Structures are given as C-alpha cells and as structure tokens.
Amino acid sequence: MEKIILIRYGEIGLKGLNKHYFIDVLIRNIKDSLKSLKNKKIEKIQGRFIIRLAEEDIHRACEALKKVFGIASISVASVVEKDLENIKEVAEILTEKECRGDETTFKVNARRGDKNFPMTSPELNGYLGGHLLKTFPNLKVDVHEPQFTLFVEIREKAYLYTEIIPGKNGLPVGTGGKAALLISGGIDSPVAGYMIAQRGVELMGVHFHSYPYTSERAKDKVVKLMEKVAAYSGRIKLFVVPFTDIQLAIGEFCEEKYSTLIMRRYMMKIASELAVKNGALALITGESIGQVASQTLESLAVTNAATDLPVFRPVIGMDKHAIIDIANEIDTFETSILPYEDCCTIFVPKHPQTKPKLEYVLKEESKLKDIDEMISEAIDNTEIITIYPK
C-alpha cells in the first residue's frame, strides 16, 4: 500500500480554453511550496494532481499545500491495485484508525470512475460497508451524519481515504498579474496583501523605513510579516525605501495638520513608480474607512489622487475584528502587534485634518522645493529583499 496526496482544484477547473495555463501555474506554485521536501513527484490525472513523496514528509507537505491558492481540497489517500481483496484490506486499516470508544458511526462513499470495474458505486458501498460491519462490532452505519466517511475512488487504481482537508481555493498566484502592497507593519496591510493574492495576483512589497526614527527591528518585523504572507503568495520582492529625509522635510515645511496625509501621498507616488518599474499594475493598501484620520473618505480621496494606478483596498469595508480574524488565520497578528515604532507614529499631528481639500494639500506640497530629487534619491537607494515563504 502506498500513501499519496490527492489534490483537487476548484475554480480553475471551470476555466475554458486557457485552463491549461492556470493548471501549469498551479503546478509550479505547488512545486515551490514543497521546495524544501526531497524526492517528490507530481502527476496530473483527470481533474486532480497526485503527489508522491516520502511518508514522513506527508504532514509537512499538507501544511504547505493548505496555503496554496487554487487548491480546493487535499486528501491523504492509500493507493492499491483495484481488486476487492486489496481494497478490503486497506479499508480495514483505515477504519481501525477511525474507531474510537464504544460506538463509531460511518458510511462508505465509493465512486467508480473506471467503468470496467465489476461493481457499481452503490454495490461497492454495500459490499464494503457490510464487510466492515462484520469486522468491527462497534461500528454502526449513519448515512446522514457519520463520524467518518470512507471514500473509495476507483480509477486506474483504487484510492481510499477518510479525510478531505479544505484548501484555500482562489486562483493560482501569478495568473492575475502583479500588484505592489504598501506594508507598514500593522495588522491591516498583510491581510490586504493576502486577500488580493488569493485572486491569483503576485505581490511585491513596498515598505517605508525612517531610520533612525524607526528601528532595525521595525524593518525585521515587516520582513517577518512578508514571510508569513509569502507562505500563501509565494516569493515576494520587498522594496525598502529610505524615507527619513522626506519625512523630515514634510515635518519642517508643511503645515502640521496635513503632514500625515502628505506623507501618505508621497508613499503612494513612490510605490507607484516602483510598481511601474517592476511590472506591477496596481497598488494594494490596508486602508479601512474611518479607522484613522487619514482614512476618512475625504482623506482617501486626497491620497488616491497621488497615483494613476488602480488602488485595491480589500479591507476597506471591514471591521477591525474581522480583519484581526484573518490576521490570526494567516498567523500575522502576533507579529503585527509587536511594539516597534513604525513610520506613521513618529510625526503624528496632534490635530490631523480629517476633511482635507486637495487644493490646500497641493499648496502645502508646493513648499517642498527639492521633493522631486528627494523622491528619486529615495528610489535609487531602495533596498530590495527577496522574501521566501516561511
């Protein structure tokens, strides 16, 4: 008996003529996610993939596959030749593992893909169910809410399993182009990146670093967050932009109540430039309406006017607790709440403008005489870190 991982894909199975493109990208992403595991083989069969690898690696592989977008579900299946004796034997082994306590309810769910197999699906259900009931006296059939289901698929071989692990669904990353995620180190931006990556979009990260006003640890924190997001999105290039000089200039020359807003506009501008240079077609932010002064509708409009690229804000209408739920799910929350200063907290105005008008903001920005040079200098000195999944 051999153990394999059975992978079912969801939405991409519905694609038309370019289905193969989606499938190839998904296979590539699956291979990437299993990079650290040796001697694995991946095989395409009808509507599924099969992964063969060492039995001791199966658990780790499943954990990684649970994070790959485009996968609908995963099962660890036992494979045998499709004759009844073999099938019965494996069915017994799997059932024995599931039996606990005085009474366990179950059902058999057989599917005959290979029509040459001598029994139909209902016949096989009845035959195997009967055999198991005889073998295990504590077993009882419950076809509506069984404690476990024994799945049997008859294809070129027989596949037996008892568990279907849900995948992340979505689309394979890389099939939907690339977008630049503005990442601060807070709770919202990693969640926003994750949500867009779920639709097949490849991510690049842009982080603004105001050393020494923020510390090395604040940068490390962003790297750690991106590593967690990369477990879902695949490899990410993180662009760390030195932002101190621009921030100091804003603090020195612009009216205080607009300072956060102006800062965010320059972040958008720099991120857009980096995005275009690196083939990204949109920006992603973790903004959510009304969360802070710079996220009122008026402020968002002013910030938005700083870029020509589409800006995706997937958490825009979400409550904080709903965002935190996702952050917990993708394991970024604990890292996000580490207390290192991030670039937004240092120069926070006491009374920020919550209903800004673009014309006033532009007037304030015009006081920054050398801003174009400062922006290109920041871009020239940007550090690029390649982030691998962790």
Place this chain on the structure above:
Amino acid sequence: MSRIYFDNSATTCVDDEAIDIMTMYHKDLYGNPSSLHRMGVEAEKAVEECRNKIAEMLSVKSKEIYFTSGGTEGNNMLIRGAVEKNKRIGNRIITSKIEHPSVLEVFRYYESQGLDVIYLDVDEYGKIDFKKLEESINGDTILVSIMMINNETGAIQDLKRIGELVKKNSKKTLFHSDCVQSFGKSVIDINSCNLDMLTFSAHKLHGPKGLGGVYIRQGLNLPPLILGGGQESGFRSGTENVASIAGFTKVLQNIDMKSNTDRFVSLKKYFISKVASAVDEVIINSPQRDDFADFIISISLKNVKGEILLHALEKKEIYVSTGSACSSKKNRTSHVLEAINIPRDYIEGTLRVSFSKHNTLNEIDKCIEALAEETSKIRKFTRRK
C-alpha cells in the same frame, strides 16, 4: 567609524583571555564533572576553582556558592526557595518598587497566591523608605529582598542599614539582595549586611552569558527549584557550564576594582559636566554621590523620545539604552523611572549610559556631541506641539 559601547549594564564584551580558556574547555577539556574518569575530575577542578575564587571575593565559604544559568534563575530560585521553605511560619514578604523584573515578577506571583506582599516606595534618589521598612517587618515576615545597585539609575541601597533593621525586628526573616549589577564592581560585605542570600551574574562584568550564581548562607537548606542529577550539592541539578565557569575564573582573576572604580568616577564626572552644558532641559537621574554607582548614568531629556535618540546614536555606532534592556522591549515607561517620579514630559526621553573598563573620555566627547546634535534635531519637531 569605531564602535562606542555604552550599554555595559545590559551586557559586556567577554575578556579575550576568558574566551581562549572557554575555547580550550570546549575543544579539549570537555569532560563532565560528574564523570569518574580523569577528564571528569579535571572539569570538576575547574568548577571548584571558580567557586573558590568567588567565595574569596565575597569572604564566604566555597560551599555557600552555587552556580546557575544567570541572574534571573538565581533570583527565582532564592525567592521561591525562601518562600517555599518558610511559608508555614509566616505570610509576609517585602521588596521594593524598583527591583529587576526577575525579582518583582516572583513577588507578584506570590501576591496572586495570597501572600501578603509589601512593595516599598523609594524617594527621588531611588532609596527605600527605612521607616516604612521598619514598620513593615513583623512577626509574619519571612523574606526581605532589596537590590544593591539599581540597573536603571545606579542608585545604591544601604544594605547594611537594611540588614540591621531586618535582623533587629525579626530573627526568622531572611534577607536577600540582587547583586547582579554590583558583583565584581563594588565591595559586597555579606557579614556586616547580614545577608542570607545574594544573586550575581557573569555577563555584566566581561564574563559569558548563561552563567551566574548565588550565595546561600550555610545551614539555610533551601528547597531546590530544579531537580535531577544532584549537581551543586543537590541544590541545582544539571550538568555544570564548565567552559563558561572556567572562563569566568579568569575574568575574576583579572579584575582590578581600584583602577576600574577610578576610571568610572572620572568618566561619570566628565559625562555629567559635559552633558549639562551641551544640552538644555536635561535631568541627571544618577547624581555623582557616594550612594550612586559610578558606572551607570541615567539622564532624561525633555521633549525627546528616548527610542528615536537611541537609534540616531546607533547610526553613529554609539550604543546606549533607554531605561533597561528588559523594560525597553515592552514599549512602556519604566517602573523604576516612575517610582522616582521623573516629570511626565521627561520620562520618555530617558537614556542610560553605562560604562566598562574599556571606555574612554574621548568616547564621551563623541557621544555628547552626537547626543546634542540629534536631540536638537528631534526637538525641532516635538517642540512645535
């Protein structure tokens, strides 16, 4: 740019000679002191040599010294040991509000377990209130734990007077002191202070991390925290950290307390005179007095965030601390600085500079110059509010 390291109360560089010895013990003399063969015996000798040296420095018996993994373990095992041993004869334990977390948290734990815990206030110089201490010691008091030198401000407690008060008021009360900052830098007179227990650590004075120890007066027979193979006379099981212990012996042999103290005194004097003229609106929390350590200077600057200043100095390869290393990670104001009542608009701007035998006056010049420059940069933005 050469590095200026002014964070020696957090940790220190390890002496070169000690590193050589440690390497030797890792590579060649790696026997386990519990082994019966010659390699084991040699390792055991190295451990005993260090124990003897420490005992000699503290004028106590070798068998009253036990090795631990560091100051935190030492404080935990002594306080827990003392309470577990004596909780049947009394319910009250006393400490101060400015102790290291490895003392305070143990007291808080026992508070949650229903013990009567007194946290003594301190005055603006960080000294505990003797009158309050005297009032607090009653027939139920089983333990008083007061640190010798405070790690954030350098304030030195009068252990002699505290010891007298403790013993005068209650014979059964044990007196413990966390001497992690003072061991090897100041004279600790266990007898005249009436100390029953004290804690020390190796890495604060050019020894390796992961090594510390405790003194326990003979006959106390505290219950151990860690059980196992019965090492350290059964009080602290676990294979001895032989290489570190052997290296630490060398560190202790090399200490020249007189020359170190002279250096610290002149460094502190110079720093304080310089900083006052280079920066305005600065409070010195560690005045040059006999009851303050010479190797720690805490200053508080108005309208400055200590963390920003720290990173600005780090950019120039100057390493200092905000408050203490342990409280600075938690992003909240330090309990010690709050206890000595530093004004609100100064407390966030607190920096700690702490010296080692390697520091020079020239380094202070560079530090103060950078400090003045970066402070005025930061204040440009904070003053407008």
